[in-house]
Amino acid sequence: GDSVTQTEGLVTLTKGLPVMLNCTYQTTYSPFLFWYVQHLNEAPKLLLKSSTDNKRTEHQGFYATLHKSSSSFHLQKSSVQLSDSALYFCALSDDSGYNKLTFGKGTVLLVSP
Amino acid sequence: EAGVTQSPRYAVLQEGQAVSFWCDPISGHDTLYWYQQPRDQGPQLLVYFRDEAVIDNSQLPSDRFSAVRPKGTNSTLKIQSAKQGDTATYLCASSPQGWDTQYFGPGTRLLVL
Numbered sequence: 001g002d003s004v005t006q007t008e009g010l011v012t013l014t015k016g017l018p019v020m021l022n023c024t025y026q027t028t029y030s031p032f033l034f035w036y037v038q039h040l041n042e043a044p045k046l047l048l049k050s051s052t053d054n055k056r057t058e059h060q061g062f063y064a065t066l067h068k069s070s071s072s073f074h075l076q077k078s079s080v081q082l083s084d085s086a087l088y089f090c091a092l093s094d095d096s097g098y099n100k101l102t103f104g105k106g107t108v109l110l111v112s113p
Numbered sequence: 114e115a116g117v118t119q120s121p122r123y124a125v126l127q128e129g130q131a132v133s134f135w136c137d138p139i140s141g142h143d144t145l146y147w148y149q150q151p152r153d154q155g156p157q158l159l160v161y162f163r164d165e166a167v168i169d170n171s172q173l174p175s176d177r178f179s180a181v182r183p184k185g186t187n188s189t190l191k192i193q194s195a196k197q198g199d200t201a202t203y204l205c206a207s208s209p210q211g212w213d214t215q216y217f218g219p220g221t222r223l224l225v226l
């Protein structure tokens with residue numbers, strides 16, 4: 001079955017530094033990848049999505065590129081802010097037409113002053 | 114536009130007690146999903162509906178969990194006899210047919226003592 005791997009459970013950084021959160025996936029279908037962000041006690045919200053190979057997608061300063069050759073969709077930002085502290089999930093959709101999502105375990109990003 | 118709403122926001126139970134969670138999706142969204150999110154883990158799909166029909170409930174512990182969406186709008190997830198292992202946040206999400214993004218509610222945080 002489908003699976004998503006996020007290797008970092010916790011990333012701690014100082015404000016202003018760059019960050020990369022890793023995401024790799026396994027699927028037998030054509031991949032559609034998502035990054036969701038969940039702030040404390042809030043609902044997960046869509047941050048980025050892509051199904052296009054080797055095309056960078058950006059939103060709110062975050063960016064990611066789907067690389068089908070390496071089955072990866074890493075999330076990056078060049079300069080993190082305090083407000084970026086949150087839980088970040090990578091998710092994979094199947095192509096059943098029902099948009100069934102498989103989530104990774106998530107990475108907590110903590111940004112300090 | 115109102116988002117996905119869920120109630121209650123919190124529930125505390127003793128083992129063996131029953132509990133119901135309620136979800137009101139975004140108006141016009143015909144697909145509704147229920148997820149279980151254990152602490153420090155990613156959401157795991159339990160069941161999803163297209164209108165009133167269950168599409169896939171294979172991950173729902175059927176001996177104690179049930180979910181309905183009788184009119185294709187609101188949905189109820191019920192745990193008949195809760196166990197400590199059910200402690201988690203239960204998320205509801207909705208999506209229009211053919212749309213690739215799911216919109217999540219704030220979740221219900223369940224603690225089973």
